[in-house]
Amino acid sequence: MQTILRRHEVExxxxxxxxxxxxxxxxxxxPKQVKLSAKSVGWLERDIAAWQQARIEARDAFAA
Incomplete structure (x- = not known):
């Protein structure tokens, strides 16, 4: 099972x-959003976590 984060959670x-x-x-x-219904979207938690990790790694690579 995958967790979907709503926009306010992503923010x-x-x-x-x-x-x-x-x-x-x-x-x-x-990461692109996933359409949940006609008026709502969400993001896979794993996609947001991977994006955050990439940002951390880019920071660390720059500092090295």
Missing amino acids: RVTGLPRSTIYARIKEGTF
Whole structure:
């Protein structure tokens, strides 16, 4: 089973506002959302965790 995070949860765990999330999706630098119904979307928790890990690794590579 996979956990799906709603937008407000994604905003909370990433620290990004809604506008930035959608701008980065458009750029291809943030995980795409999963359509849940006609008016709701969510993100796979594992995709958000992988995105966060990649950001950490990029930071660490830059500092090295």
